[in-house]
Amino acid sequence: MLDACFLGPYGENDSLLEKLVTEFLRDHVYWRRNFHPEDPPAIPTDAAVDPGYRAFEARLRRELHALSASLKKSVPFHSPRYIGHMASDLLLPGLAAQILTLPYNPNNVSEDAAPVTVDMEVDVGLQLARMVGYPHDPAIDRCAFGHLTSGGTVANYQAMRLALALKAFPVALRAAGVPDLGVPDDDWAAFNLGPAAGTELVARWTAWLAAHSPRERAAWNARVQAERIEQRGLCDFFAAHPTLKTPWVLAPITAHYSWSKGMKLLGLGRAQLRLMPERDMRLDIEALHETIGDCERERQPVLMAVGVFGTTEYGTVDPIDGLVAARDAALSRGLGFTVHVDAAWGGYLATLFRNEDGSLRARDEVARGFAHFPSPGVHAATAALAESDSITIDPHKLGYLPYGAGAFVCRDHRAMTLLSESADYVFHDNAARSYRARYRNLGQFIPEGSKPGANVAAVYVTHKVLPLDHAHFGCLPARTVRSAEAFHQAAGAFASRMHPLVRSIVPFPPDSNLVCVAFNPAGNRDLGVANAFVRRLHDQLRVDPGAPLQDRSFFGSVTTLRPQALGEAGMRRILDELSLDAATDGDAEDHLVILRHTLMNPWLIDDRNGISYIDMYFQYLEQRIGGLLAGT
Template sequence: MDPTPATPGMLDACFLGPYAENDGLLEKLVVEFLRDHVYWRRNFHPEDPPAIPTDAAFDPGYRAFEARMRRELHQLSAALKKSVPFHSPRYIGHMASDLLLPGLAAQILTLPYNPNNVSEDAAPVTVDLEVEVGLQLARMVGYPHDPDRDPCAFGHLTSGGTLANYQALRLALALKAFPIALRAAGVPDLDLPDDDWTAFNLGPSAATALVVRWKDWLAAQPAGAHRAWKAKVEAERIERRGLVDFFAAHPDLRVPWVLAPITAHYSWSKGMKLLGLGRAQLRLMPERDMRLDPAALQETLEACLRLRQPVLAAVGVFGTTEYGTVDPIDALVAARDAWLPRGLGFSVHVDAAWGGYLATLFREPDGSLRPREAVAEGFARFPRPHVHAAVEALAASDSITIDPHKLGYLPYGAGAFLCRDHRAMALLAESADYVFHDHAPRGYRARYRNLGQFIPEGSKPGANVAAVYVTHKVLPLDHVHFGQLPAQTVRAAEAFHAEALAFAARVRDRVRVEVPFPPDSNLVCVAFNPVGNRDIAVANAFARRLHDELRVDPRAPLQDRSFFGSATTLRPQALGEAGMHRILDALGLDPAAEGDAEDHLVILRHTLMNPWLIDRHNGISYIALYFRHLEQRIDALRPA
């Protein structure tokens, strides 16, 4: 049955609301399903007598415990009033906003059941939902998502994008090294490459096909030979030998590089260290205007082939954490496909932790990709051609990171990892006798009911899974339903951009204001420099003072702040020298001299997630109010 079409008033029911307008709806849901949980407990075995006596509440020990619990909960509730007001349209700082009611209610509903999605034994319901969530997200990005046909994608939730990026590294390394293990073990009949370099550079698709051939070949062997060959290959795998022994046994190979843009999240550095590849093997690619430079990537790949330096993966960012910009994912995919015949195979991973859900704007209810002209209706500039090309190329990437707890408006602890072909996941399978049954389940859904074999975590909350699954069912991941949310935020970003330009004209006699680059998504940055100043350090000090009045101060009441924002920096490495000079010239600043401590520029960063930044019901634009507030602060901060 098709989901109910979205209506204009749908967004009003999606959240608790800035003023907690939907408190009655949330309260009814929580009470209804708490009672439902209570009845479930009472009807599990109704013949069992109550273990807690009915007069227990009158016992002094009981009452003392209740009093302590109430005291601590009241203290916690009071302390939490100093939390960041993510729910408010006055919050335009980091990547957080109000929570979608379907996800919030589903998580609260599921918490008392406390499922652990490590396996079907601990989570017989939510482990199935997690497999479905992976397929929901796969459809959103254009991956194959029919579990009855190969190739089919696979996805699972993680604690966040950082862990999903680690999983991408694990899978890319396993795929790259597995053909070497087959060669070292001397497996016959698989048409293996003649040398280690070629085997190490088969590329992810060919390596996955080799995994399938190996499994089929192994299944055809007699029981004794099956065990012997399996043990022989396992002994040669990089996961068993470790990096040191593996590369010592194959001296013609080097530890591979990971190529990522300078704006890549710091989780890539952490991941390289965690896997033992080493931070030195993470090569940060130059950029142009905050986006990976395809020419620089090509030059690096030329050098890698010339030096016989393997590449593990090329990483593109779909919505950078700091600026919201979109890398040319199509150029990364084209580079992978062009270099493979030349003998340099590598994976393409897209870090779409921030921007992943923007793909709903580009997806029809039947799963097809919308043309750019259709997406652009109702927007001033979105999507720019390179953004549409990047979305289209997501379907050809090898793996993707997405964070439901960012633009999915879901509680923290919900990141996601996707790979385009689930058959590669066999290389990550682990076994623990006390958790997993010793058999090979048939069928896609049955195979992944023991999720703990494939994921980095040992335990994981099923309540988060329920939140994501129910949200995707209530708001399907297409432009008619869920896409209404990012559409609202993109319109807010365009309005913010326009207001910023008008603001810059109003204050040009006092402060020079620049939007360094038009937004690709729903983040907008603004740079400042007092008129007459040419020193970057002075401009940075001014921006920091502005930011000091836009962040949470736990020592002061939240109500003392009119708005909340965040700050970041522009660096020549990310912009390119030409881009940096362009912005400095527009601000009237001199370039930093060699050796200056402040060669970067501090700017204000605004994440425009809240659906009510433009409150048409009450005729309020919080964006316009913000710039009036900023103008007042500029006048107060400037010396007389």
């Protein structure tokens, strides 16, 4: 099946892509001609022989040839020799669907500008919801909702935006004096209802308004809107409720920098982002419980706790099950907050855990065909995705789709009412309309004012061709996880062979299809020297704009290990295994530079041709390390 999914490292499926593009370009032209065939052609048939036309065509061809030549210096993401960042070849269904849709140029901000692809976007949200275990039947009240964004960064912003609106809304209802809704009697309790109870309150408010006359609805809505945090702003809202503090966001120290950006963008302030310590690159749940306990004692609100399902640097999976349990325990003691999972990288790994009927596979079923995957912790974390409140997933990463296609999904769509730019439940009949009809005016609920429908078509068609379960789409991440296990094994053999020259370790077993390797020249104990060695090694593994791409045998990337992420014991273990001394206060560097390998390409192990690019890579490393140590 996978043979037909990509253009291929050698362009093997060029005829298939060419046929698809040509067929549907012609189909698009026929559509234009048959819209109103009685209209005369606006461009005359002899225009192509006009001197101005021919001059324009010549300039166009010249610039396109120049562009094509320049693009040959691009990173060869398609090749099995590329094992660097989170990019690989593109799935043909998505590539063809995006090319097909581009001439129609739909803008998914509303049904007026995208009557076809806006429905597809609603469906994509439901497809992703099913993949992670959220309710995905639009006929039920608590159905999930999702939409695409330009990337995981904007999806994370949307998560914070929704969490803040949901947390502050009960306080606004209380301040407005809305009766008969069961709003708590004090601001602290109202601010800490938790996302599930808060969403139910939104639903009761909507129903309560619907029972009033249009004049009364408008009056009550105006009173509540005047008290909402979105209307008053952070300063005025908290000044009006002096017993409340600005809430914190608790995120692991390995969390993506988009969380820092988001805190600034929303006006909460970077100081309110509290980075939680980790153990072996995974969120330390005990430390999280301690922080939550401190918040309870000091009456410090928490907006959100973030777990990462596949860290950007290391591919590790946080204990999402522990995070969900911590949320539930804190709520029982009166501290409510949202759990958001940043699965920008690892989201599509969930396909490995889904049966074709959408049910969760047992760990022993998932483990067939793998040496170690999934660990009990990874399986438990995947099962717990269904209990989170919202999630970020990037189709343009492990979904193998074109940039930019991120996604935000919330577990219960009724909370999205709070993000609407117009009070549709008061002035229109949107609240009474069907799920799909309501979200056809998507621009009311999303951060963007314009968004490409072509990206949506790419994701939608890919999910239809490759349903998000282990028997279809899951075949792709399954192959890459097997590559990661083979890479891990090969790294161990490499370390044994190279021991006289260099110390080499995999700092922690991979949770997904991303593997890191650390190095230190034999006899060295200085952290700075080891880091300089790895940086020189990486110079042989990155794009050099001044040299032909063919001069590079492989492409990789680097990242760093820091004591804050590993914990003191974890950092000490790794340094000991590498025969390195720990950094002291006077040292310039306290971190360790390591090579990072993202093993997305499905042809890293080419059984048909008897080639293992993984083995070739480690042979290449041997040569480069030998040259570096010899000074050549």
